[in-house]
Amino acid sequence: MKEITIHTSDGTIELQILRERLALLRRRGLSDAGLMIVSPEGWLRGYLTQTELEYALKNLAGFSGGTKCRIIPGMNEYEEEEDISMFVNRTPIMLGRDTPIEVVAEVFGKVGCRYICIVEEGKGVGVVIKKRFLMFMEDMAKQHGH
Numbered sequence: 001m002k003e004i005t006i007h008t009s010d011g012t013i014e015l016q017i018l019r020e021r022l023a024l025l026r027r028r029g030l031s032d033a034g035l036m037i038v039s040p041e042g043w044l045r046g047y048l049t050q051t052e053l054e055y056a057l058k059n060l061a062g063f064s065g066g067t068k069c070r071i072i073p074g075m076n077e078y079e080e081e082e083d084i085s086m087f088v089n090r091t092p093i094m095l096g097r098d099t100p101i102e103v104v105a106e107v108f109g110k111v112g113c114r115y116i117c118i119v120e121e122g123k124g125v126g127v128v129i130k131k132r133f134l135m136f137m138e139d140m141a142k143q144h145g146h
Contacts, residue, residue: 003021003024003025003028004021004025004033004034004035004036004127005035005036005037005038005124006018006021006035006036006037006038006048006071007038007039007040008037008038008039008040008045008071008072009039009040011070011071011072011073011074011085012068012069012070012071012072012081013068013069013071014065014066014067014068014069015057015060015063015064015065015066015067015068015069015082016065016066018053018056018057018069019057019065021035021053022050022053022054022057025050025053031050032050032114032115032129032130032131032132033049033050033115033127033129034047034048034049034050034052034053034115034127035047035048035050035053036117036124036127037071037072037088038123038124041123042123042124043122043123043124044092044094044117044119044122044123044124045072045090046071046072046088046089046090046091046092047088047089047092047115047117047127048071048087048088048089049087049089049114049115052087052088053087055087056069056084056087060082060084063082067081067082068080068081068082069081069082069083069084070082070083070084070085071084071085071088072085072088072090073085092115092116092117093107093111093113093115093116093117094116094117094118094119095107095116095117095118095119096118096119096120097118097119097120097125097126099118104116104128104133105133105137108130108133108134113130114129114130114131115127115128115129115130116128116130
């Protein structure tokens with residue numbers, strides 16, 4: 001969970017941390033994943049897909065790792081920062097930790113989203129990726145002879 005979570009108290013994060021998290025996602029082979037953005041208390045603030053992160057970082061290739069990147073707009077804005085907040089989904093689809101798997105399947109099918117953030121009392125606890133969810137469901141069907 002740590003490698004897919006970014007904690008920010010002021011809406012910014014250092015560019016080097018974003019680069020490191022992208023490298024972690026790539027090493028895990030999660031081309032369809034992303035990063036949950038949370039407050040220091042764990043409140044879910046948004047979700048940044050790997051595709052959007054790659055695009056944003058490509059545009060910041062010439063910047064030093066210490067460069068501050070704005071990921072949440074409107075919080076303590078500084079002059080010396082690069083704004084990538086437009087790539088963050090501030091209202092990702094969220095379901096509770098105890099949501100039945102049938103409901104998760106229905107949300108993926110009817111809403112057409114690629115990921116669902118999992119929360120417990122408003123705090124981000126995980127992400128379900130559609131592609132991986134479908135692979136899981138296929139495996140379950142094979143194990144149960146369907």
